[in-house]
Amino acid sequence: MKKLIIFAHQHQDSFNRAILDQVESTLKEKGHEVIVRDLYKLNFQPLLKPEDTESMKTGKIPEDIKTEQNFITESDAIIFIYPIWWSNMPAILKGYFDRVFSFGFAYTAGAQGAVPLLKGKKGMIINTYGAPEEHYESIGMNAAFKTTMDVGIFGFTGIEPVEHLLFGSVTEVDDSARKKMLEKIKETVKKSF
Template identity: 60%
Template sequence: MNHLIVYAHPHEGSFNHAILDAAVRGLKESGHEVHVRDLYKLGFNPVLSAEDTAQMREGNVPADIKTEQEYLKNADVITFIYPIWWTGLPAILKGYVDRTFSYGFAYQYNAEGGIDKLFSGKKGILINTYGTPGDVYESIGMNASLKQTSDGGIFEFCGIEVIEHFLFGGVTTVASDADRKNMLAQVEEKYKSL
């Protein structure tokens, strides 16, 4: 299977990077093809401009968007790995979605007024970290909200079937080294099992 991992964290030594390593290791041990798009290393421009939309309406997709869309098109499984900042996606990842999950590529409206989900048949995994203890986010409904906006509002809206959404809370505040090792083991095992 062809796996695309879209990774959004600016620090090489972050726990998110350890998660990325665990995912890649699990996939490679199972013989899968893996492509990692590290948005910060790529210097991906997250700003959807008027020029971008004008070009796309004319059928001329800007080169940087076209490159990413090729990875998305060829992927059987798409993973997003990112920290939760201000209860959402980092700006660079939100901009990636804005620019690459475009109308006519990821979704479109049909003659009956419904939505054609152009990524149907693809699977998706989301992996998030945040500093707030996990039980706090769970008790106030934030975990459910994160799943609704990311799983439903992005992946499922385009037809991607979400097969797992890891929400790792308290990573920088209350989680112990043993807790973090357990989180990494969960990630690696999930990818080995695909």
């Protein structure tokens, strides 16, 4: 089974990179084929341009969008790994959703409204942020992150959310705390896939 990892962090030595390495190695240990799409390494162009939407209206999908859509189509699960900045995902990932999860691919319209087109796929999200996890939990931010992705994007497109992990204070904690986070990620990935 193919697993697709969408990675959105600009630094190669970040803790998010360690998370990516952990997820990828755990999946491979379980015998899964793994495809990693590192949006920064790919220099993914995040702006949805008028010519993109005009091309899609005529059935001509821009090549970079079609490439990403093919990876999604061929995968049974998608894992998103990214930091939370300004209470949201990095702009490059938002642009990925804007361009790749397009009408006619990720959803369409029906008599009752939107119809999801990515049913049968599983989704996981792993987020990091600098604020203390307890603080974000107490003010409702963790719930907001989960609603935005698990319901707003996964639910809208038909992807089944299997887990959404949030790790706070990643810029402040020591290596032993980070190792515990990576262990939790490993166990969660093993259990989920």
